Amino acid sequence: MKFTAEQIIDKSAKWVISFFIASAGLWLLAAALLAYCAAAKLTDPFFLSTFEFFTYGKVKIAQANAFVYGWGGNSIFAVSIWIIARLAQAELRGRFLLIASGIIWNVGITLGLLGILDGHMNAHEMLEMPREIWPLLFISYSVIASFIIVTHRSRSKHETIAPQWFILASLLWFPALFIIAWNGLEINPARGTLQAVLSMWFGQSLIWLWLTPFALGVAYYLIPAITGRPIDKYYLAIFGFWCIALLAPWSVVHHLEGGPVPMWIPAIGTVMSIAMIFPIAVASTNFHATAFKDIDIVWNNLPLRFVIFGTLSYTISSYIGVVFSLPAVAKLTQFSIINEFHFNQRVYGFFSMIVFGAVYHMLPRVTGKDIPVGAKSFHFWTSALGVLMLLLAYLIGGLTHGVLAQQPSLDWASSVIASIRPYFLITQIAFVILGLSQLVFVINIWKVLFPNPFQFLNNSSNDSAKNAVA
Amino acid sequence: MNNIFKFSIGILSALAFAWLAFVIGARKQFGDLEPTSSFLEDNGSIPEGAELFPKQLAGIAQQGAKEYISLGCTTCHTQQVRLEDSGFDVERGWGKRPSVARDYIFHEDITIGNTRVGPDLANIGLRSYSKEWLHQHLFEPQSLISESICPPSPFLYEEKDFDTNNAIKLTEDQIDKPRFIVPSLKANRIVSYLASLKQDYELPEMSFIQQDEELIETSELSTVSVSENSDSNLSELPTWLASQIASGKEIYMKAAPGGGLCFTCHQPTGLGLPGQFPPLAGSDWVLGDKERLIKISMHGLMGEIEVNGVKYNNVMAPPGIPPGSLTDQQIADVLTYIRNDWGNSASSVSPAEVANIRSKVKDRAPMQMWTSAELKSN
Numbered sequence: 001m002k003f004t005a006e007q008i009i010d011k012s013a014k015w016v017i018s019f020f021i022a023s024a025g026l027w028l029l030a031a032a033l034l035a036y037c038a039a040a041k042l043t044d045p046f047f048l049s050t051f052e053f054f055t056y057g058k059v060k061i062a063q064a065n066a067f068v069y070g071w072g073g074n075s076i077f078a079v080s081i082w083i084i085a086r087l088a089q090a091e092l093r094g095r096f097l098l099i100a101s102g103i104i105w106n107v108g109i110t111l112g113l114l115g116i117l118d119g120h121m122n123a124h125e126m127l128e129m130p131r132e133i134w135p136l137l138f139i140s141y142s143v144i145a146s147f148i149i150v151t152h153r154s155r156s157k158h159e160t161i162a163p164q165w166f167i168l169a170s171l172l173w174f175p176a177l178f179i180i181a182w183n184g185l186e187i188n189p190a191r192g193t194l195q196a197v198l199s200m201w202f203g204q205s206l207i208w209l210w211l212t213p214f215a216l217g218v219a220y221y222l223i224p225a226i227t228g229r230p231i232d233k234y235y236l237a238i239f240g241f242w243c244i245a246l247l248a249p250w251s252v253v254h255h256l257e258g259g260p261v262p263m264w265i266p267a268i269g270t271v272m273s274i275a276m277i278f279p280i281a282v283a284s285t286n287f288h289a290t291a292f293k294d295i296d297i298v299w300n301n302l303p304l305r306f307v308i309f310g311t312l313s314y315t316i317s318s319y320i321g322v323v324f325s326l327p328a329v330a331k332l333t334q335f336s337i338i339n340e341f342h343f344n345q346r347v348y349g350f351f352s353m354i355v356f357g358a359v360y361h362m363l364p365r366v367t368g369k370d371i372p373v374g375a376k377s378f379h380f381w382t383s384a385l386g387v388l389m390l391l392l393a394y395l396i397g398g399l400t401h402g403v404l405a406q407q408p409s410l411d412w413a414s415s416v417i418a419s420i421r422p423y424f425l426i427t428q429i430a431f432v433i434l435g436l437s438q439l440v441f442v443i444n445i446w447k448v449l450f451p452n453p454f455q456f457l458n459n460s461s462n463d464s465a466k467n468a469v470a
Numbered sequence: 471m472n473n474i475f476k477f478s479i480g481i482l483s484a485l486a487f488a489w490l491a492f493v494i495g496a497r498k499q500f501g502d503l504e505p506t507s508s509f510l511e512d513n514g515s516i517p518e519g520a521e522l523f524p525k526q527l528a529g530i531a532q533q534g535a536k537e538y539i540s541l542g543c544t545t546c547h548t549q550q551v552r553l554e555d556s557g558f559d560v561e562r563g564w565g566k567r568p569s570v571a572r573d574y575i576f577h578e579d580i581t582i583g584n585t586r587v588g589p590d591l592a593n594i595g596l597r598s599y600s601k602e603w604l605h606q607h608l609f610e611p612q613s614l615i616s617e618s619i620c621p622p623s624p625f626l627y628e629e630k631d632f633d634t635n636n637a638i639k640l641t642e643d644q645i646d647k648p649r650f651i652v653p654s655l656k657a658n659r660i661v662s663y664l665a666s667l668k669q670d671y672e673l674p675e676m677s678f679i680q681q682d683e684e685l686i687e688t689s690e691l692s693t694v695s696v697s698e699n700s701d702s703n704l705s706e707l708p709t710w711l712a713s714q715i716a717s718g719k720e721i722y723m724k725a726a727p728g729g730g731l732c733f734t735c736h737q738p739t740g741l742g743l744p745g746q747f748p749p750l751a752g753s754d755w756v757l758g759d760k761e762r763l764i765k766i767s768m769h770g771l772m773g774e775i776e777v778n779g780v781k782y783n784n785v786m787a788p789p790g791i792p793p794g795s796l797t798d799q800q801i802a803d804v805l806t807y808i809r810n811d812w813g814n815s816a817s818s819v820s821p822a823e824v825a826n827i828r829s830k831v832k833d834r835a836p837m838q839m840w841t842s843a844e845l846k847s848n
Contacts, residue, residue, distance in 0.1 A: 042587075045612065045621045052625040057542015119540040123579035153474055160472050168474070169481045176485055184493050193571045194501050196580040201492050209485070238471070245481050249488035255584055258556025260569040262499055265492070331556045335548055335586040405586065408561035411712075412589045414617040421619065 005089060010366045012091040013081055016098045017366050018449045020078035021359060023106050025442035027070025028352075030113075032435040034063035039428040043421070053117040061121060061128045062113045067347060068126065068206065069137070070109050075355045076214050077102065077144055080167045082362050083221050084148050087164055088155030094147035104140035108133050124185050124195070125203025131186060138178060145171045162237040166217025169245065173209040177202055193260050197253065204252030207346050212314075213244060215354040216283055219311050222354075222361055223290050226304045227297055232289035240282030247272045247279065254325045257334055273325035276318065284315035302376045306357030309384060313349035317341075317391070332406060337420065338398030340427075341391055348434075349387045356383065356441065363448055371444045379444075382437035389430035397423025503572045508672040523671040526576050527663070534663025537656050539579055541623070548583035549592040549667065554679065565593040565669055566678045573669050588620055595668035600815040604661045605638050609651050613640060616710070626657035641817045711806070711818055718807025721800055730789045730796060730804050740812035746784060748777035751812035760805070760819055762845045764827040767801045768794065769834060775842040785839070794836050798824040 003011070040047045041056040048054050077098075085092050092098075112129030115121075120130040127134070148171060152164065181202035184190050190198060224231055231237065254269030291298050291308050298308050321342060324333050356379070364370040397420045404416040471477055507520035516522070527535070538544070551565035559565060569592055574580055599607075603614065609627050611618040630637055630650040637650035653661070672678055721730040723738065736742050740751035750756050755777055756763065770788035774781055788794035789804075796804070798821040809816040 041621055042619060045619050047621075049621045050624055052541075052623075055541050055623070056621045057545040059542075060545050061542055121540050121542060123539045123544065123581055125584075149474060158472055160477075165471060165477070168477065172478055172481060173485065176482055180485075180489050180493060190493075190497060190501055192500070192503060192574040192577070193580055193582060194496055196574075196582045197492055197496055199580070200584065201488075242484070245484040246487070249485050250491075253492065258552035258568075259550050259582060260571050260573060262496070262571070265496065268491070327556075331552070334556075335584065337585065337587065339585050406558055408558045408563075412562075413615045413619075417587065417619060418617050424619075 006086065006365070009085050009089070009091055010082075012095070013085055014366050016092060016095050016102070017078045017082055017362070019099050019102055020074045020081070021363070021445060022449050023102065024071050024074035024078060024355075025445050027066050027074060027106075027109070028438050029435075029442050031063050031067040031071055032431065032438045034059050034066060036428070036431040036435055038063055039424065039431045042424040043428050053119070058117050058119075058121065062116045064126070064343070065109070065116065065129060066113055068211070069112075069129075070106070072211055072347065072351065073105060073109070073141075074102070075359070076170070076210075077105075077148075079218055079355060079358045079362070080148055080171060080214065081151070082366065083163060083167060083218065083358075084152050087161070087221070088152050088157075090151055090154040090156065092147075093150050093154070094143075097143055098147050101140040101143040104136055105144070108136040108140065112137075124181070124199035126206050127181060127185065127199065127202065134178075134182065138175065138182075142175060145175065161220075162231070162234070162241065163217040163221035165238075165241050166213040166220060169241070170210050170212075170214040170217065173213070174206070177205050177209060196259075197256065197261055197265060200255060201249075201253055204255065205249055207343070208244075208248040208252055211347060211351045212248075213241075215310065215314075215351045216244075218354050218358050219283075219287055219307050222303065222307050222358060223287055223311075226301055226307075226361065227291060227294055229290055229293060231286050232293075233285055236282045237286055240279045240286070243276075243279035243282070247275050251276050251325070254330060255334060255339075257327060257330045270325050270327060270330070273322055277322055280315060280318040280322075284311065287311040288315075302373070302380060303357040303361035305380060306353050306360065309380075310350050310353035310357065313345060313353065313387070313391075317345035317349065320395070332402040333398055334402075336398045336401035336405065337394055337423070338402060341394035341398050344387075344394060345391050349391055353383065353387070356380075359445065363445065367448055369448045369451065371448055375440055375444045379437055379441045382433055382440075386430045386434035386437055389433070390427055393423045393426035393430065397426075500571050503575050505575070506572070506674060508674070510674045521671075523673060524573055524576055524669075527666055530659055531663040531666040532578065534659035534661070534666075535577065535579065535581070537660050538663055539581060541660075544581045544583045546583075546585060546587035546620070547589070547591045548586050549590065550582040551590065551592050551669070559590060560679045563597070564590040566596070567669065567672070567676050568679075569669055570673060570676045572673055572675070591664065591667055593668050593670070595665045596670055598810070598815055601661050601665060602638050602817075603815070604664055605651065605653050605657060606640060608657060608660065609640070614711075623657075626654050626660070627651040628654065639817070711810075714803045714806045714818060715810055717800075718803035718805070719811070721796070721804045722807055725791075727791050728800075729791055730800070731791055732789060732804065732808075735786070740808065740814075746782070748775065748780070748782045750808045751814060753777050756808050757814060757816045760817075760823060761827055763805050764801060764819070764824050765831065765840055765845060767796060767805060767824075768828065768831070769837070770794070770839040771841070771845075772839040773841040773843075788837060788839070798828065 037048065037054070038056060038060045041049070041059065045056075081092060081098070109129070112133040115130035115133065116128055122128045122131060129137075149168065152168065181198055184198045185195060185202075189195065220231065220237065250272035251269055253265050254273050255266075256269070257266040259266070287308070288311065291304065291311075298304050323329055324338065324342075360371065360376060400423070401416065401420045404410055404419055407416075410416055505522040505524060507516045507522055509517070509520075511517055549569075551559040551567065551569045553568045554560065560567065569582075573592075574582070605627075607614055607620075608623050610622040610624065611620040612622070628651065630652060631647070633639070633648075633650055634652065637652050640649045640651060721728075722732045723729070725731055725734070735747040736750050737747075740749060742749040748755075755775075766786070767789055770793070771786040772784075774783045776782075790796040790800075801824045802819045802821045806818040808814065809818070
């Protein structure tokens with residue numbers, strides 16, 4: 001039996017990718033459950049309130065960490081391994097070490113989340129897991145990223161293209177961000193609000209320099225691969241890439257507007273946030289000009305529909321983000337639940353939707369089996385509905401929250417917060433829909449990855465039967 | 471772009487620019503702030519013997535900060551008063567002035583936060599909440615602020631249905647079955663931490679923001695009329711409590727039918743007149759048993775009475791115009807007011823409590839004044 005080059009590559013990566021996708025799926029479910037609990041606690045403060053390990057703050061933080069590191073990290077590994085190997089036309093290297101490091105990564109996150117619930121939370125944004133866990137995560141991440149880069153370096157073609165830049169950059173930026181933040185917060189800790197600047201910078205940059213470039217890279221790969229057309233105005237992609245590299249690390253600090261830090265920090269953040277319209281415009285031109293040449297394929301091809309949902313969400317909500325970084329608007333919204341809008345649009349509406357598309361695209365190629373169309377379609381529509389509900393509730397609720405909070409005469413609990421409580425209820429419903437949607441997704445990918453999980457039982461019983469006959 | 475090493479150097483140096491600014495640059499600019507005095511000499515030096523700010527947090531408060539973080543309070547509460555241009559934090563009564571970087575130099579972990587689902591806590595220690603109130607709020611916020619969505623933390627307390635040492639009585643509507651809570655070590659740490667959060671000093675870089683409300687407050691002592699919202703603290707209290715206090719103040723100051731005429735003897739300052747009328751501010755009677763206060767408010771008081779160790783001998787006619795005419799609601803309001811002004815901070819009095827006492831003494835003649843001995847024997 002003869003295999004094509006692609007099939008050999010896919011086969012070489014099959015178990016590694018299966019491992020990472022399967023773990024990503026479990027983390028997605030864990031995050032969905034925690035998200036529901038957090039939302040339920042906001043609508044009914046007495047919900048599970050008697051358990052010390054389950055306070056609202058802990059659940060909320062655990063959810064963000066499970067989502068970003070558990071689901072985000074594992075899916076980044078799975079999808080980048082596949083895309084980098086495919087683009088390099090090279091077999092995956094270091095399969096055993098990759099799976100071993102993957103196990104360490106997942107065990108580390110599990111311990112970290114248990115640590116948060118047990119009361120060992122750190123005060124730094126997106127570094128809330130207990131400090132003992134981080135060396136473990138950092139080492140396992142470095143091993144995984146190194147092997148992806150090794151695979152990339154054994155490529156047959158010297159020239160690189162946009163998806164490779166974005167994915168490799170995101171793989172390299174995360175450890176760099178981590179070292180900077182870890183050094184400034186733990187090893188050689190800064191005093192006073194300098195810590196807050198650094199911790200906010202890390203937390204926001206993680207989204208902008210880890211999740212975002214990765215998802216953009218996947219979109220740069222999948223859109224031409226599925227539509228069969230080259231990226232329209234591809235020459236702009238390199239400009240977009242360097243704009244993100246140069247502007248994004250500066251733009252994230254505008255959230256400190258009016259806070260106890262030197263004024264230049266939020267000011268420079270605002271300027272750079274406005275400049276971010278260039279990379280946003282480039283990415284959206286590249287993606288949408290290419291995909292919308294053929295509306296039918298966007299509509300009919302499910303992975304592409306997911307990806308385009310993600311890129312549209314990226315474009316629209318990034319522009320909204322630019323508007324919200326203007327000082328006049330920022331002072332209304334900066335401490336409101338609009339922060340939830342920013343987090344969820346980026347991690348759910350953009351990153352996750354693109355990852356769903358990528359998983360649906362690569363799973364049949366890697367395993368040779370496909371997921372039923374009905375399940376995929378259900379997943380798309382429920383996810384789209386859930387994400388839209390969630391984002392609209394946080395957007396409108398956030399604006400209401402911010403505007404009312406600026407009226408000093410309104411009582412806090414009975415006027416300001418009471419008026420956004422309906423939006424908390426909507427988010428709770430949205431998290432139920434999303435939870436169901438993700439459950440269908442995870443059950444289906446598990447069925448494809450491990451079609452017969454109890455096979456070894458059958459084998460052993462067959463063996464014993466044979467032995468008995470013998 | 472094609473060589474992975476050159477590529478890495480490119481993208482990492484793009485990141486390094488931001489690192490230079492936010493870590494190296496910022497550290498150089500404000501990484502070594504030291505405590506200083508409120509006002510500097512002309513040459514920029516600290517005047518001799520001046521008090522330095524900010525101060526270290528007490529040990530128990532530092533431990534409280536750790537508990538505060540570990541429970542995840544930062545998820546909903548900020549601890550920063552924004553600049554005047556950026557928001558109305560000072561107007562809301564969340565601080566006397568915007569917070570500056572120097573305020574935080576002694577905080578081991580910085581909890582300035584980024585979301586305000588709950589109110590800002592940078593100056594929670596400055597607001598007129600007693601420790602008892604903070605404990606009750608931690609135990610069950612909804613018992614004090616019915617609309618609150620702050621999750622209760624009953625796991626920090628031990629519940630009792632009888633009074634013991636260190637126990638705190640819960641404020642509830644049914645007084646016939648009181649509940650008590652005994653704070654755990656964690657709860658005490660957190661409350662000490664919260665009570666120590668106050669930026670009540672001026673720094674050379676930031677002085678207090680003068681507010682119009684303060685002018686009204688000072689002028690109001692000389693006038694009998696009460697303007698709505700005159701007390702900036704009121705906006706910090708739950709609505710029902712604030713409205714009880716506001717209406718109580720009106721009754722206290724009113725010299726017309728429906729009023730209490732209290733201020734004529736006890737004075738608008740609550741200090742009374744030495745030798746003649748006992749003070750209400752800081753009074754052991756006012757802050758003490760509610761039942762005695764309710765009884766006095768219905769029938770008045772005569773004879774010798776000892777307040778804070780000082781003896782007075784005078785007659786207090788039943789309050790109200792005409793005497794003894796205050797309704798349950800009015801008595802509840804005026805008592806809640808005197809228990810929560812002039813530095814007093816004690817639990818509120820509900821109309822139900824008044825009605826309960828009224829039914830207990832319904833056989834007493836309307837103008838039969840109480841004596842101190844009679845009240846104490848009950």
